Amino acid sequence: MTIETTGLVYRYGAGEAEATALDGVDLALADGEFVVVAGANGSGKTTLVRQFNGLLSPDEGEVRVDGVPVSEDPVAARTRVGMVFQDPRDAFVAATVGADVAFGPENLGLSRSDIDRRVEAALDAVNMGGREDERLDALSGGEQERVAIAGALAMEPAHLVLDEPFTGLDEPARRSVLGRLRALHRDGTGVVVVTHDLRDVFPLADRVVALADGRVAVDAPPGEAVEALAALDVRVPDRVERDVTDVATATPDSDPC
Amino acid sequence: MLSYVPGDSLAHRLDPRTKLFVQVAFVLAAFAHTTVPGLAVLTVVALGCLALAGGSVRRTLWSYRYFLPFLLAGPLLEALTWGVPWVVLGDAVDPLLASYRVLLVFLVSGAYVRSTPVRDSRAAIQRLVPGKPGRLLGVGLSLVFRFLPVLKRDLFASRDAMRARLGEERPVHERMRIVATAGLNRAFGRADRLSVALRARCFAWNPTLPDLRFSRADAPAGTVGLLLVVWALV
Amino acid sequence: MATSTDSVELVGDEVTRNLARAALFAALMGAFAYVSFPNPLSPGIPVTLQVLGVFLAGIFLGPIWGGFAMVLYLLAGALGLPVFSGGSAGFGALVSQTGGYLVSYPFAAAVVGLGVHGVGDLADPRLVSVGRLVAAMVAGTVVIYTLGILGFWYVGDVGIVTAVVGAAVAFVPVEALKIAAAVGIVRSEAVAAR
Numbered sequence: 001m002t003i004e005t006t007g008l009v010y011r012y013g014a015g016e017a018e019a020t021a022l023d024g025v026d027l028a029l030a031d032g033e034f035v036v037v038a039g040a041n042g043s044g045k046t047t048l049v050r051q052f053n054g055l056l057s058p059d060e061g062e063v064r065v066d067g068v069p070v071s072e073d074p075v076a077a078r079t080r081v082g083m084v085f086q087d088p089r090d091a092f093v094a095a096t097v098g099a100d101v102a103f104g105p106e107n108l109g110l111s112r113s114d115i116d117r118r119v120e121a122a123l124d125a126v127n128m129g130g131r132e133d134e135r136l137d138a139l140s141g142g143e144q145e146r147v148a149i150a151g152a153l154a155m156e157p158a159h160l161v162l163d164e165p166f167t168g169l170d171e172p173a174r175r176s177v178l179g180r181l182r183a184l185h186r187d188g189t190g191v192v193v194v195t196h197d198l199r200d201v202f203p204l205a206d207r208v209v210a211l212a213d214g215r216v217a218v219d220a221p222p223g224e225a226v227e228a229l230a231a232l233d234v235r236v237p238d239r240v241e242r243d244v245t246d247v248a249t250a251t252p253d254s255d256p257c
Numbered sequence: 258m259l260s261y262v263p264g265d266s267l268a269h270r271l272d273p274r275t276k277l278f279v280q281v282a283f284v285l286a287a288f289a290h291t292t293v294p295g296l297a298v299l300t301v302v303a304l305g306c307l308a309l310a311g312g313s314v315r316r317t318l319w320s321y322r323y324f325l326p327f328l329l330a331g332p333l334l335e336a337l338t339w340g341v342p343w344v345v346l347g348d349a350v351d352p353l354l355a356s357y358r359v360l361l362v363f364l365v366s367g368a369y370v371r372s373t374p375v376r377d378s379r380a381a382i383q384r385l386v387p388g389k390p391g392r393l394l395g396v397g398l399s400l401v402f403r404f405l406p407v408l409k410r411d412l413f414a415s416r417d418a419m420r421a422r423l424g425e426e427r428p429v430h431e432r433m434r435i436v437a438t439a440g441l442n443r444a445f446g447r448a449d450r451l452s453v454a455l456r457a458r459c460f461a462w463n464p465t466l467p468d469l470r471f472s473r474a475d476a477p478a479g480t481v482g483l484l485l486v487v488w489a490l491v
Numbered sequence: 492m493a494t495s496t497d498s499v500e501l502v503g504d505e506v507t508r509n510l511a512r513a514a515l516f517a518a519l520m521g522a523f524a525y526v527s528f529p530n531p532l533s534p535g536i537p538v539t540l541q542v543l544g545v546f547l548a549g550i551f552l553g554p555i556w557g558g559f560a561m562v563l564y565l566l567a568g569a570l571g572l573p574v575f576s577g578g579s580a581g582f583g584a585l586v587s588q589t590g591g592y593l594v595s596y597p598f599a600a601a602v603v604g605l606g607v608h609g610v611g612d613l614a615d616p617r618l619v620s621v622g623r624l625v626a627a628m629v630a631g632t633v634v635i636y637t638l639g640i641l642g643f644w645y646v647g648d649v650g651i652v653t654a655v656v657g658a659a660v661a662f663v664p665v666e667a668l669k670i671a672a673a674v675g676i677v678r679s680e681a682v683a684a685r
Contacts, residue, residue: 055453075459075499083457090447091454095402099376107461109498112468137406151458258578261571280582291648323577327588330657331647355648359587366581370571378570392502393510393559394566400514401521401567405574408515408522416526429528429538430668434675436526437540441547441676444515452504452511460507462500 003029003052003081003159007061010047010214021047022058023214031158034181034191036201036222039211040233045194046086048211049161052192053081066158079108082152084162088144089136097123097139097147098132104155122150126180142173146180159190166200174200197235198222210234259320259367261374267474268310268372273381275475275482276369279306282485283365287358289489296357302481303364310368317367318360328356375402380467392462400451408444415439513556517563520544521574530665539576542635543669545596546628549603550677553613558601565593591642595635603631616677624677628670 010022021044029035039045050056051063054074063070063077070077085091094100101122105115123129126146136144145165152160162181166174182204185191193201198208208225210218210232218228229236263269268276283306287299307314318325336349379402383395416436427435502510523544527537548557568574569582575593576584585593606627608614616624644654 050453053457055456075501078457078459085450085454085457087450089407090450092403093396093451093455093458094399095375099399100403104458106464107459107499109461109463109465112465115465136403155458258573259571259580260573284582284586320577320579321581321583321587323575323579324584324587324589327643327647327657331588331643331649331653334653334657335649351648352653355646356588359583359646362586363581363583366569366583370581373571375571382566382570393506394563397510397514397517397559397563398567398570400511401518401563402572404515404518405521405567405572408518409525412519412522412526429531430671430675433528433538433540433543433669433672434679437523437543437547437672438676438679440519440522441551444519445512445551448511448515449508451515452508455507455511456501456504459499460502462502463498 002031002064002066003027004064004067005048005051005061006064008048008051008058008063009060010044010051010056010058012047020214022051024061025211025214025216027209027216027219029159029190029192032185032188032190034185034204034206035193036198036205036208037192037194037211038196038198038208038229038232038234039217041196043211043232044214045196045211046163049083049163049192049194052159052161053077053083055083075108079155080158082155082157082160084145084148084152084160084165086164086167088148091148091151092136092144095135095137096132097128097134097136100136100147101132101150101154104151108155118154118156119150122153123147125153125184126150127176140173141169142176145169145173145177149177149180153184153189157189159192160184161192161194163194164196165193166195166197178204196233198229199235199237202237259317259370262311262371263374264311264372266309266311266372268306268368270472270474271372271478272469272471272475273373273377274385274469275471275478276373277381277385279478279482279485280365280369282482282489284362285489286485287362291351291354291358293354296354296361299358299361302485303361306368307364310372312364312367312371314364317364317371320367321363324359324363328359331356376467377469380469383467384469389462392464395467396455396460404444404447407447408440411443412436412440415443509552509556513552513560514563516544516548516552516557516560517567520548520560520564521567521572524574524576524578531668538665538668540669542632542666543672545599545635546603546631546669546673547676548600549605549627549631550607550616550624550673552600552604553608554601554604554610557604558597561597561600565596568593586646588643588647589639590646592635592639594642595638598638599631599634602634603627606630619677621674621678624674625670628673632666632670 005025005027008022008025011018011020013019025048037045051058054070054077065077065080068076092100093103098119101119102115105118126149128146128150165177178200181191202222205222208220208222209216210229212232217232218225226236331352332349335352336344336346338345379395379398382398383391386394419435523540527539530538548560552560568580569585571580573580607616607619607624640654643657644651
């Protein structure tokens, strides 16, 4: 099960204002991989991942999820590739936690008992079990982020894509979200994190893909990517080794959420 | 403020569709029988509804206080006459009864609001309105419930920001323009992000419908509604 | 777990976007009930932005989705969301003496939308002449007051003169302020129309 892009080109605007966001991207993400998509602001990161589930359609090239072109079966792509957006507050569709997480499975027409089971499992996976009836409005930023992740998990995706998941979160909230991502990855879900700041996710990543000018500029394991990334204006940890041990000892038992 | 209060009263346990039906039936009966005996019967029904929902008359009417001046205005203005004797109390009787029936309707809708969570109301609409319109209304309602507090905060923030910059000295239509523009921009920006999120979660025309089940308690309540409708028609 | 995807009928992108905008507009309409401004003509009665919201729905969402946004607003209020005057809610508001005004909102938004955009695709409101904008909003105001007065007349069981006096005269002049504000909003180029 993979996400594959071939010769992806995407332009936005028209006429004089036309700009190329993606300029020939070939990429294959394997199942269960933890991939960080990095790059400076405006490098095309968000544009790229939104092709994975057909939220944007390429001007040239093709995206396949598990071998099926996304344009042919967007529902399959959107169930296999779950997506968590940058500002989760604007992505909730209901006032309470349970009703929001149920939205995706309801769209798939599942039975009510299947939906309840998925909602429960998804909320458990982000340490929000038993809080179905709470108002989203009353939750902290980190809790909202985790509910947004649960909303994507309720589709039982093979890959979970998160766009800048740490923006605006304080340190404990970042830690708790990171802990959840680590656990999901350990249980076999592919994780794709889009970010301009690698410091949080660096120790977890199997692979770093960096974009520059709409092309893949770096595609390597994190250890090998550091210097090239620094040249692209991507923030990397000052001392790689130290952070690795920090996170390794911080999870899963001392998961602070 | 009038709003849903969690509880286990008889009204809380009724299916929202039954409660909507009783409300509509009550309005029909109240408009068909705006007479002293008719309204006397309906007073008992309205007080019963409110009691079954655990609500209080005083607090329910207080939440409708902005509407009350209009209830008074009708009878008062009708009683006035251009010329001697200036005031004809007899002219005020019909409008007074009309206002009283609205007061009773307030009590019944107060009972509904108090005993029905918005989730149930939304489910009722999605089940009562078939097909695509029902889907659009159901999701639309869910979004309105979700975003009202968010947009209220947006508006308060822009009003406060305007005040902080001595905006109080500007003419009223200018201030309205500034606050409304800010609110509109925030709302549309959020809507555009929201629509992408809806698509990512397979927003579909044919979802699993919300769970609603009639219970034994719905039978007597439904009968009351039915009786009201029949009474309204005879 | 394999999920059958054949049976899922996705809502189109354009409808999804319009629904999101209409729903957030309805929520904004509700939020408008909480922000009041001093009335320059009668200081006792504060002015809210609500009728301005009706105008803006027609202008920015067009006749269909603008009308739909108003339907959502009324339905949300009738079902218990506190979005009517003074944070009240419930079906009762729609069948009270002032219910005619509320019920008129979807029709008025549609009339304003038709006046500004005509039928078919929406125009960019910034390119619509001020005369046309004002005419559309005056037409919308006529719809609001016609239904509002009829509502008072019918529900209140009063003569038509009383209905006009009691319901309309006190409020008409401030609508001019709201029309001025709406023109300002459209002209400020600050709102992305489409």
